[in-house]
Amino acid sequence: MSQTIALAPAPVDDPAPDLLHRRDGALRMEGVPLTRIAEAVGTPFYAYSAQALRAGYTALSGAVAPHGVDVCFAVKANSNIHVLSEFARLGCGMDIVSGGEMARALAAGVPAERIIFSGVGKTEAEIRAALLAGLHQINVESPAELEVVAAVARDLGQSAPVALRVNPDVDALTHAKITTARKDSKFGIAIGEIPALYAAAAMRPELNMVGLAVHIGSQILDLAPFRRAWAAMAGLVRDLRAAGQQVGRLDLGGGLGVGGDGHSGPDLAEYARIIADTVGGMGLALNVEPGRWLCARAGVMVARVIYTKPGDGADFAIVDAAMNDLMRPALYDARHAVEPLAPPRQVGATTPCRLVGPICESSDDFGTYQGLGPLQAGDLLAFRDAGAYGAAMSSTYNSRDLIPEVLVDGAQFRVIRRRVGIDEALQLEQPGPWQRAG
Ligand SMILES: *Cc1c(COP(=O)(O)O)cnc(C)c1O
Numbered sequence: 175m176s177q178t179i180a181l182a183p184a185p186v187d188d189p190a191p192d193l194l195h196r197r198d199g200a201l202r203m204e205g206v207p208l209t210r211i212a213e214a215v216g217t218p219f220y221a222y223s224a225q226a227l228r229a230g231y232t233a234l235s236g237a238v239a240p241h242g243v244d245v246c247f248a249v250k251a252n253s254n255i256h257v258l259s260e261f262a263r264l265g266c267g268m269d270i271v272s273g274g275e276m277a278r279a280l281a282a283g284v285p286a287e288r289i290i291f292s293g294v295g296k297t298e299a300e301i302r303a304a305l306l307a308g309l310h311q312i313n314v315e316s317p318a319e320l321e322v323v324a325a326v327a328r329d330l331g332q333s334a335p336v337a338l339r340v341n342p343d344v345d346a347l348t349h350a351k352i353t354t355a356r357k358d359s360k361f362g363i364a365i366g367e368i369p370a371l372y373a374a375a376a377m378r379p380e381l382n383m384v385g386l387a388v389h390i391g392s393q394i395l396d397l398a399p400f401r402r403a404w405a406a407m408a409g410l411v412r413d414l415r416a417a418g419q420q421v422g423r424l425d426l427g428g429g430l431g432v433g434g435d436g437h438s439g440p441d442l443a444e445y446a447r448i449i450a451d452t453v454g455g456m457g458l459a460l461n462v463e464p465g466r467w468l469c470a471r472a473g474v475m476v477a478r479v480i481y482t483k484p485g486d487g488a489d490f491a492i493v494d495a496a497m498n499d500l501m502r503p504a505l506y507d508a509r510h511a512v513e514p515l516a517p518p519r520q521v522g523a524t525t526p527c528r529l530v531g532p533i534c535e536s537s538d539d540f541g542t543y544q545g546l547g548p549l550q551a552g553d554l555l556a557f558r559d560a561g562a563y564g565a566a567m568s569s570t571y572n573s574r575d576l577i578p579e580v581l582v583d584g585a586q587f588r589v590i591r592r593r594v595g596i597d598e599a600l601q602l603e604q605p606g607p608w609q610r611a612g
Contacts (some may be wrong), residue, residue: 186268193223193472194558196295197598199517201556205585208515212554215589217478218495220565222252222590224583226472227260227561234430234468236265237442241450246290246462248428249275251465251562252473254579256590258282261468267310269428269463269582273300276307276330286310290463291340291426292387294361296570301326305334313339313387313425316363317371320381327380334380338372338424339387342406346391346399346429351506355390355403362388368410374418383420384582385458389427392466393508397440397448400429404452411456423459430467434511434559466562473561475500475577476515480532488542491549496531497538498571500557500564504537512540515554518547529555533572570599 193203200207202542203223211221235245246267249258253275258268259282267288268279279289286308296304296317301323304312314320314336327334341362346353354361363371368386376383390403404426411421426449433439477495480563484490502508512529524547529540540557549555565579576594 194474194556196517201513203474203582204580206582206587208474208556209499209554211580211582211587212467212478212515214587215580215593217476217554218493218499219578219580220473220475220560221580221582221587222254222469222473222579223562224255224260224400224472225475225515226327227257227469228264230468230472231264231266233262234442234462235264238449238462240314240461241454242425243449244444245461245468246288246461246463247277247468248463248465250566251427252469252564253278253566254590255282256581258284259470260581267461267537269465273297273303273558276300276304276309281305290387290461292389292463296322298326299320302330305330305332309335311335311337311384311423311425313337315339317363320371320375324375324380332380333382335382335384337385337387337423338363338368338376338383339389340368340407340410342388342403344399344403345392345405346394347396348393348429348431349393349506352392353390354392355388365406365410369414369417369419370431371422372414372418376399376419383424384420385423387425387427387478389425389463390429392429394429395431395433395437395440397444400445401452403427408453408456411453411458421458423455423461424453425464426453426460427543428462428464428466429462430462430464432466432470432559432562451463453535468562470559470562472566474556474558475560475564476554476556479549480557481551482549485528488528489548490548491527491529491553493531493540493555495557495577496572496574497535498533498569498574499531499577500540500560501567501569502563503540504535505567509541510557510559511545512546513556513558514546514549515556518548519550524548533574570594573599 246269247261248269251559262284271293290311291304291310292313339362343357375381477493479491481492497504526545528542531538579591580591
């Protein structure tokens with residue numbers, strides 16, 4: 175049978191353009207028809223292409239490694255340990271933001287000395303665990319946190335490897351809810367306060383001041399803000415060094431955006447060139463910590479249409495996935511391209527479809543789509559670019575299941591997180607003893 179619809183053209187830097195393709199009309203991930211996974215695990219589910227995960231890491235590290243830049247995966251984008259282990263096997267480091275993520279990275283086989291601990295609110299217990307594990311670096315985001323790191327390190331008889339996270343006051347030109355380095359942001363320490371804090375910290379034996387870190391936001395498509403932020407960091411490193419401080423490392427953050435919806439995606443060579451232009455040749459050990467770029471395009475979420483009903487301007491298709499499974503549209507207006515697993519019934523102009531979930535919130539709405547054809551109950555749809563901030567952000571809101579995650583590798587697939595249903599959830603809830611009577 176001939177192809178009835180073309181998939182959207184692959185972005186310039188798509189690490190694995192073939193990860194989703196059609197054969198005889200049926201949408202496949204690598205060698206596996208997605209309908210086969212739907213039959214095996216039920217819907218909705220997430221599926222990740224192992225080949226795309228590996229190709230993404232290889233492409234990104236291939237672009238930046240010649241400039242001496244190390245790649246750490248931001249675990250929060252997709253924290254399944256069997257996804258992490260795909261990266262770990264290739265030598266990728268990890269950027270974590272909690273003790274839970276540290277446990278995951280270690281369980282995935284990442285050596286402690288390849289792990290950086292970021293985050294604005296690390297607890298004393300998390301800091302202690304990090305120092306005991308021997309992590310590579312703790313990125314400290316406030317003078318108050320620095321005091322806790324110092325106290326714990328003193329207690330353990332250690333000298334804690336610390337970088338200060340700088341707020342360079344740069345607008346990342348992305349969605350406001352994923353912008354992290356404007357002056358009013360909760361993240362980091364204002365750039366003007368760094369020299370005094372760094373100098374004071376460097377005097378303390380329990381602190382080993384290794385350098386600086388910056389992270390300006392997420393889903394950044396225009397690379398100019400990176401240039402501004404990293405140029406500011408280079409200036410700060412020069413100032414600190416001129417004042418006699420040793421600054422050995424610079425963590426450049428994550429945030430590299432993923433194309434789609436008409437944007438071809440940032441150019442990796444350009445990204446690498448900006449690093450070289452701004453902070454190259456300074457004798458700094460450099461790293462980046464992308465999450466989304468490394469895994470978004472490797473994943474899809476597959477959902478089934480439960481009902482259709484006429485709507486105003488667009489027909490509704492109520493699907494069995496919802497904002498608890500894929501929160502990005504509700505959280506920050508993200509839009510995921512959608513492919514039907516079977517070719518659409520009708521080619522050409524049809525009524526647009528508004529894809530919504532079953533949850534009792536109006537924000538449980540994936541958006542309005544053209545070209546899906548008239549949908550019917552039972553139809554299967556793949557939400558593309560769902561490998562980052564999808565399953566990792568999911569919840570059981572409305573007492574829904576945590577949906578399965580499946581890893582595809584060539585012709586094989588495997589459930590790497592099984593469905594967690596209501597029976598297990600109910601076991602977590604115990605009555606107060608006084609509630610038992612009656
Ligand atoms: C979230 C985060 C990242 C990863 O962001 P992406 O947009 O997924 O690349 C990197 N570093 C820090 C400190 C973060 O908070």
